[in-house]
Amino acid sequence: MPYRDQVLAKDEACRALVGSQSVWLPPVTGPESGFRNKAKMVVGGSTEQPTLGILDPTGGGVDLRDCGLHSPGLVAALPALAEFISTAGLVPYDVPSRRGELKHLLVTESPDAELMVRFVMRSTEALARIRKHLPSLLTRLPVRVASVNVQPEHKAVLEGAREILLTDQEALPMRLGVVDELTLWLRPASFFQTNTEVAARLYATARNWVDEELGERPAELWDLYCGVGGFGLHCASGTRRLVGVEASVEAVRSAEASRDQAGLGGEFVAGDAVAFARARTAAPDLVIVNPPRRGIGPELAGWLESSGVPRVLYSSCHAETLAADLASMPSLRPMRAQLMDMFPQTRHYEVLVLLSRV
Structure with a gap:
């Protein structure tokens, strides 16, 4: 399907779900290929001839090193990483037989062409060999952060809870250049949008809408499901008190590092968004929510409905759950909405909606 038709279909589907009573702005788009800053590759094949990509129905590896979605930097790095697997003697995990060690290779590229490389292993059996051969990899690729993630369970889980850093640097700087060259410092277990250009425009739009709503007056701002702080830090200012809430401790550490490097204020809390909101006696001036695909759910939606909060900025990656939450x-009525085509060549997208209490 031509890219223009893809975007049109997504926009129409999103408007039908969210409703047409709000002011819909034209969709935000970026490159239709070579945009993806993260490669999440299942490792298959053999140590001598590893495949990086996905698995076929029988559990065999399908190589996708030349995938057109990945950024040119990722495409260039994957062959060298495949060679490293062979050199370090890493045995790909075989799903049917439940044998082997290396499950996934996760690679992220920053806007400055630096890399974060994570080896998701079943155990630490190969850790010494990875450490031994890592210096040669660092001479070939601009790797800033490297780590081993341990995921011992036989189930469809991308990564485990244990992360072993292999480099002195602990975070990858994602320089967005939206507000005073704001940089988000991404730690290994932290989430960041996979389309850097559209993510930067998403944050810029959020900042502009919040500025128009709150002006220069003092205000309190909550960023729930804040991740590494992208929304909250872009919308923070000297007159606003920012509180970000996120379940991931590593993401909170990333947000705090980004805040400190930028010289901004704000507090970030590791915890449950619903529990945080319920424990407060007064609502803020504006709440930002950026939940996973399941949406904010009836508990938080119910709290927002009854709280009296005057404005909510909702960023959703799944318009069906967004529609259920709005119901x-x-x-809280949608006043502005805009499709952000974060995921070209797929049916997925991000949508930003500003809600105002009527």
Whole structure:
């Protein structure tokens, strides 16, 4: 399907789900190929001839090193990483037989062409060999952060809870250049949008909408499901008190590092968004929510509906759950909405909606 038709279809589907009563702005798009800053590759094949990509129905590896979605830097790095697997003697995990060690290779590229490389292993059996051969890899590729993630369970989980850093640097700087060259410092277990250009425009739009709503007056701002702090830090200012809440401790550490490097204020809390909101006696001036695909759910939607909060900025990657959440908040009406085509060549997208209490 031509890219223009893809975007049109997504926009129409999103408007039908969210509703046409709000002001819909033209969709935001970026490159239709070579945009993806993260490669999440299943490792298959053999140590001598590893495949990096996905698995076929029988559990065999399908190589996708030349995938057109990945950035040119990732495409160039993957062959060298495949050679490293062979040199370090890493045995790909075989799903049917449940044998082997290396499950996934996760590679992220920053806007400055630096890399974060994570080896997801079943155990630490190969850790010494990875450490031994890592210096030669660092001479070939601009790797800033490297780590081993341990995921011992036989199930469809991308990564485990244990992360072993192999480099002195602990975070990859994602320089967005939206507000005073704001940089988000991405730690290995932290989430960041896979389309850097559209993510930067998403944050810029959020900042502009919040500035128009709150002006220069003092205000309190909550960023729930804040991740590494992208929304909150872009919308923070000297007159606003920012509180970010995120379940991932590593993401909170990333947000705090980004805040400190930028010289901004704000507090970031590791915890549950619903529990945080319920524990507060007064609502803020504006709440930002950027939940996973399941949406904010009836508990948080119910709290927002009854809280009296005057404005909500909702960033959703799944318009169906967004529509369900909006139905649970009838007093908060969509005033502005915009499709952000974060995922070209797929049916997925991000949508930003500004809600105002009526």
